[in-house]
Amino acid sequence: xIIQDVNKxxxxxxxxxxxxxxxxxxxxxxxxxxxxxxxxxTLTNTDANKGISSMxxxxxxxxxxxxxxxxxxxxxxxxxxxxxxxxxxxxDILHLSLHTHKKKGLIFTDEYGDEDYMSKNEFEKKxxxxxxxxxxxxxxxxxxxxxxxxxxxxxxxxxxxxxxxxIPTELANLFATAFYKSFFDHKNIExxxxxxxxxxxxxxxxxxxxxxxxxKENIPKLYKK
Numbered sequence: 001x002i003i004q005d006v007n008k009x010x011x012x013x014x015x016x017x018x019x020x021x022x023x024x025x026x027x028x029x030x031x032x033x034x035x036x037x038x039x040x041x042t043l044t045n046t047d048a049n050k051g052i053s054s055m056x057x058x059x060x061x062x063x064x065x066x067x068x069x070x071x072x073x074x075x076x077x078x079x080x081x082x083x084x085x086x087x088x089x090x091x092d093i094l095h096l097s098l099h100t101h102k103k104k105g106l107i108f109t110d111e112y113g114d115e116d117y118m119s120k121n122e123f124e125k126k127x128x129x130x131x132x133x134x135x136x137x138x139x140x141x142x143x144x145x146x147x148x149x150x151x152x153x154x155x156x157x158x159x160x161x162x163x164x165x166x167i168p169t170e171l172a173n174l175f176a177t178a179f180y181k182s183f184f185d186h187k188n189i190e191x192x193x194x195x196x197x198x199x200x201x202x203x204x205x206x207x208x209x210x211x212x213x214x215x216k217e218n219i220p221k222l223y224k225k
Contacts, residue, residue, distance in 0.1 A: 034091035051173035062184025079108035131156035154223035
């Protein structure tokens, strides 16, 4: 509302100051990150806990950390509990730390700690179901040979990330840490991906197995909706 007094050269705008005060106190909805880990007893330990700890640390130090809730971590996740967890948390960012079998699917655990496989079809349908209620910003599958799963679900998330080949655990952890460090500092997924790729390309601490012919910088793959 504009109030004009007798002197036309003086115009007072009421309510403007109050609006500024209100906008200052307006709450910003924080994004939710869900980390799902699953390591059956029958498989080699992938140092998932080390990688997850690094992710939590870069979130704590991130420039935009206040725009994200503390990541929700689910360890030793059962395949049957996967959808239930997604429904409960309703994440914006979903990070999966597990193994993949080239033919059988993503490897979760059963109630006895043994391998329980989730096919590409099952995974795609469950991600699609979740996205119908709330769109996902990112699904990051930090697992060997997971690019086919990332590609299958890319219509249901703004971005998906998977691996096109075998990737050593230490290198996978390094890539994920570099990615999230950049993401929590800049909130730009494409920039974070490129940053992480450069990080592993020029890192000489980890050697690739001789039977892997894919250049390490070409193993991670980003899909955009």
